[in-house]
Amino acid sequence: MAEVPLLKTLHDKYSADGLVILGVSIDSSVSLANRTIKEKGMIWPQLVDPKGFNSEAARAYRVDGTPTLFVLDRAGKIVARPSSARGIEESLAAALR
Amino acid sequence: MRALSTLLIGVILAIPAGSASAQPVPAAGSTVADVRSTLATARAEIDAFLAAGGKNGAGDHPAVKWQSILWAYRERNPGTEAAVLATAGAIQLLLRGELREQAHAKVDSLAADDLAWVRISAYLYYDASWRKDYSYLVRRLSDVSARTSDATVKSSALLALGRAYRRQSDVALAVKTLESARAAAPGSAAANEADGLLYDIAHLSLGMQAPVFSGTTPDGHSVTLDSFRGKAVALVFWGST
Numbered sequence: 001m002a003e004v005p006l007l008k009t010l011h012d013k014y015s016a017d018g019l020v021i022l023g024v025s026i027d028s029s030v031s032l033a034n035r036t037i038k039e040k041g042m043i044w045p046q047l048v049d050p051k052g053f054n055s056e057a058a059r060a061y062r063v064d065g066t067p068t069l070f071v072l073d074r075a076g077k078i079v080a081r082p083s084s085a086r087g088i089e090e091s092l093a094a095a096l097r
Numbered sequence: 098m099r100a101l102s103t104l105l106i107g108v109i110l111a112i113p114a115g116s117a118s119a120q121p122v123p124a125a126g127s128t129v130a131d132v133r134s135t136l137a138t139a140r141a142e143i144d145a146f147l148a149a150g151g152k153n154g155a156g157d158h159p160a161v162k163w164q165s166i167l168w169a170y171r172e173r174n175p176g177t178e179a180a181v182l183a184t185a186g187a188i189q190l191l192l193r194g195e196l197r198e199q200a201h202a203k204v205d206s207l208a209a210d211d212l213a214w215v216r217i218s219a220y221l222y223y224d225a226s227w228r229k230d231y232s233y234l235v236r237r238l239s240d241v242s243a244r245t246s247d248a249t250v251k252s253s254a255l256l257a258l259g260r261a262y263r264r265q266s267d268v269a270l271a272v273k274t275l276e277s278a279r280a281a282a283p284g285s286a287a288a289n290e291a292d293g294l295l296y297d298i299a300h301l302s303l304g305m306q307a308p309v310f311s312g313t314t315p316d317g318h319s320v321t322l323d324s325f326r327g328k329a330v331a332l333v334f335w336g337s338t
Contacts, residue, residue: 003333003335007331010331014329018327018328018329019328019329019330019331020325020328020329020330021330021331021333022322022325022330022332022333023333023335024312024332024333024334024335025335025336025337026336027337027338034315035337037315045314045320046314046315047312047314048313048314048315049312049313055312056311057310057312060300060308060309061301062293062296062297063334066334066335066336067333067334068333068334069333070301070307070330070331070332071329071330071331071332072307072329072330072331072332073329074326074328074329076306076307076309076322076323076326076330077306077307078303078304078305078307079303079304080303081303085333088331092329095329095331
């Protein structure tokens with residue numbers, strides 16, 4: 001999770017405007033996921049599932065590698081699929097409208 | 098009878114496998130493992146060539162030599178699984194070496210039922226998407242998918258075509274082609290991949306309503322995506338390693 005510092009910056013900068021970062025771990029070890037969340041300081045909402053890549057969420061979004069990112073607007077529509085966390089911020093104007 | 102012939106094939110395949118490391122050039126009667134070993138040797142030599150300042154597309158590129166070794170092997174062992182791998186490997190070495198004229202000439206020489214198309218369709222897609230030029234792929238694979246009588250070749254060629262149409266933003270044609278890929282060889286790897294891409298187009302394209310799901314937080318609370326409606330959401334799938 002090399003992208004945690006950048007996600008943290010986005011969290012601090014845009015939470016007040018209505019951005020939620022929702023992390024979904026694909027670790028099949030929930031205890032490993034929980035440890036990473038604590039150690040890396042991932043202070044935004046997280047979902048963990050021992051099914052990993054086969055969890056309901058990972059299957060619904062066809063996740064086959066990490067990170068996989070989607071940006072959703074306030075109505076729940078997909079506005080961007082950035083290839084890395086660096087691409088999230090440029091889609092936020094549309095997402096937070 | 099079937100059991101006996103299976104046993105004989107097993108014995109025949111087992112014999113040369115042990116000599117793979119001593120013999121980089123696959124001899125007649127070689128196995129898939131021998132061809133893999135040859136491909137590994139070829140890739141290592143190409144890596145060394147590039148590391149020493151050699152250029153892709155150059156006439157002295159090692160891919161030229163290795164593809165001819167692999168092609169000669171193919172011609173000596175027609176119709177075997179190892180020959181299929183050698184054929185596809187030769188094409189891949191040429192494409193990666195940006196020796197496209199040679200690659201396309203070899204590809205053009207293949208019959209529509211050659212099982213090497215299963216792999217070659219994917220290689221042509223990777224090369225075309227890297228170059229952002231789909232003209233050769235569309236021309237060649239349209240022809241192969243129309244003429245082949247092999248279901249897995251047809252499905253693989255249609256899958257690569259469908260992906261190419263999608264990259265070119267022709268979504269309607271991509272959907273129609275991927276549906277044909279899925280129907281051509283149900284249960285095959287290509288059909289399953291086409292099925293996944295059709296789901297992606299239908300549910301995960303920009304502007305679509307994001308699929309709803311529920312999950313569990315580390316402290317055991319149940320959360321659904323719906324509960325964030327009214328907020329913008331950056332959905333981040335991540336792994337510890």
